[in-house]
Amino acid sequence: MKTVFITGASSGIGAALARAYAEQGATLGLLARRQEVLEELRQSLPDPGKHHIYAVDVTDHAALSKAATDFMQAVGQVNVVIANAGISVGTLSEYADDIQVFDSVLQTNLMATVATFSPFINPMKTYAQSADCRLVGIGSVAGIRGLPGAGAYCASKAAVISYCESLRVELRGSGIQVVTIAPGYIDTPMTRGNPYPMPFLMPVQAFCQAALKAIASGSSYRVIPWQMGVVAKLLRSLPNWLYDAAFARAARKPRASDQ
Numbered sequence: 001m002k003t004v005f006i007t008g009a010s011s012g013i014g015a016a017l018a019r020a021y022a023e024q025g026a027t028l029g030l031l032a033r034r035q036e037v038l039e040e041l042r043q044s045l046p047d048p049g050k051h052h053i054y055a056v057d058v059t060d061h062a063a064l065s066k067a068a069t070d071f072m073q074a075v076g077q078v079n080v081v082i083a084n085a086g087i088s089v090g091t092l093s094e095y096a097d098d099i100q101v102f103d104s105v106l107q108t109n110l111m112a113t114v115a116t117f118s119p120f121i122n123p124m125k126t127y128a129q130s131a132d133c134r135l136v137g138i139g140s141v142a143g144i145r146g147l148p149g150a151g152a153y154c155a156s157k158a159a160v161i162s163y164c165e166s167l168r169v170e171l172r173g174s175g176i177q178v179v180t181i182a183p184g185y186i187d188t189p190m191t192r193g194n195p196y197p198m199p200f201l202m203p204v205q206a207f208c209q210a211a212l213k214a215i216a217s218g219s220s221y222r223v224i225p226w227q228m229g230v231v232a233k234l235l236r237s238l239p240n241w242l243y244d245a246a247f248a249r250a251a252r253k254p255r256a257s258d259q
Contacts, residue, residue, distance in 0.1 A: 002021065002024065002025070002026040002027070002079045002080065002132075003026065003027045003028075003029075003071075003075045003076075003077065003078045003079050003080070004018075004021045004026045004027070004028050004029070004078075004079065004080040004081075004082065005028075005029040005031070005068065005071055005078055005080070005082070005116075005120070006018055006021075006028065006029070006030055006031065006082045006084055007031045007032070007058050007064075007082070007083055007084050007085040007112065007116050008031075008032055008058070008084040008085030008086060009028075009030035009031055009032045009038065009041065009084070010032035010033070010037040010038055010041060011037070011188070011189055012186075012189055012190055012204065013084055013138065013183065013186060013188060013204060013207065013208070014030075014032065014084040015041055016204040016205060016207070016208045017082060017084065017208050017211065017212075018030055018041060018045065019044075019045065019208075020205075020208040020209065020212055021080075021212070022045040022046050022047075022051070023046065024212075025046075026079075026080075027050050027051065028045070028051040028052070029051075029052045029053075029054065029067070029068075029071035029074075029075070029078075030042065030051060030052070030053045030054070031053075031054040031056050031058070031064070031067055031085075032054075032056075032085070033055060033056070033057050034055065035053070035055035038053040038054075038055060039053060041053075052071055052074055052075075054067035054070070054071075058085040058108060058112035058115065058116065059104075059107045059108060059111070059112060061111075061112075061115040064112070064115050064116060064119075065115070065118070065119045068119040068120060069119060072119075072120070072123055077127050077131055078120060078123075078124065078133075079131060079132055079133060079134065080132075080133075080134045080136060080215060081116060081117060081120050081134070081135050081136065082136040082138070082215075083112065083113040083116040083117060083135075083136065083137050083138060084136075084138045085108060085109075085112050086108060086109045086138065086156075086190075087104070087105055087108050087109065087190075088105075088150075088153045088190055088253065089101060089105065089152070089153070089253065089254075089255065089256045090149045090150060090252055090253035090254050090255040090256070091149070091150065091151050091152040091153075091255060092149060092151075092255060093151060095255070098152075098255065101255075101256055102151070102152040102155075105152035105153060105156050106152065106155070106156050106159070108156075109153070109156035109157065109159075109160060110156045110159045110160055110163065113137055113160055113163065113164075114163065117135050117137075117167070120135070121135075121171070121176065124174075124175075124176050125174050125175070125176065128174055128175030129175040130175075131175075132216075132218075133175060133176045133177065134176075134177050134178075134179050134215050134218065135164075135167065135171075135176060135177070135178045135179070136178075136180075136181060136215055137161075137163070137164035137167075137178070137179070137180050137181070138160070138181050138183065139157045139158075139160045139161040139164070139180050139181065139182040139183075140153070140157035140160075140182055140183055141182050141183070141184050141223060141228050141229075141231070141232045142154045142157050143156075143157030143158035143159075143160065143161045143182065144158070144161075144182070144232045144235065144236055145232075145235045145236060145243065146158075147247065147250065147252075148247060148248065148250055148252055149252030149253055149255075150252065150253055157182075160180075161180055161182065161221075164178050164179075164180040165178075165180070165221075168180075168220060177218040177220075178220070179214060179215050179218065179219055179220065179221075179222070180220065180221045180222070181211050181214060181215075181222055181224060182221070182222070182223045182224070182229075182232075183202075183207060183224055184199075184200055184202065184223065184224065184225055184227070184228030184229075184231075185198035185199065185200060185201045185202065185228070186201075186202050186203075186204050186207045186224075187201055187202065187203050187204055188204050193253075193254075194253060195251055195253070195254070196250070196252075199227075199231070200225050200227040200228050200231075202224070202225045206225075207224055207225070210222075210224045210225070211224060
């Protein structure tokens with residue numbers, strides 16, 4: 001029976017992943033800031049009594065580690081850890097007020113990923129050779145090329161992708177597989193406020209089915225949907241002068257102070 005720990009579990013991709021794994025019979029550790037929303041999610045799942053919820057802000061690393069330890073003590077071996085918590089907001093470096101926003105985005109999207117994985121790694125090493133163990137980082141296609149007005153988000157997701165690659169190589173031979181999932185545009189509360197077209201927008205349930213397959217197979221890196229993977233490769237191949245000209249006037253996500 002799988003045991004799965006998910007951060008950012010109260011809504012969007014995190015909640016959908018929780019439902020998908022619960023349907024497979026997994027025992028879940030669900031972590032997010034809002035206790036009441038987590039409880040509603042737990043009660044909506046099959047066999048709600050076996051799942052564990054933790055009302056924790058992922059930027060509180062001590063509380064996050066305590067929740068991870070509690071879950072391990074409760075269930076024993078943990079098979080899958082998904083660092084999904086993330087925030088997205090427009091930023092412009094010319095505004096001094098946005099420096100704090102940059103810090104908040106990086107702390108939530110990058111540093112919380114490190115803090116999520118950290119308490120699980122050494123325990124996993126003791127049983128990973130005989131159990132399927134996955135550490136799953138949620139990146140984004142936004143981490144492949146920088147988008148105007150999204151410097152904080154793009155930087156954080158590029159860092160998640162590179163961090164997971166480093167971790168994957170570090171853990172080679174340990175039995176722990178590191179999986180990087182880079183979502184394109186997924187229909188969640190995070191994307192519904194985007195004031196621009198979103199090509200290949202994917203229902204969150206369809207995303208989760210594809211993500212579960214990638215995680216189960218131990219895929220090192222997967223862009224979902226695959227069409228956005230093709231787009232990302234094309235964008236990465238563009239020379240800077242052409243990319244800059246094409247995207248300089250692209251629509252931008254509003255800054256926090258403009259929302």
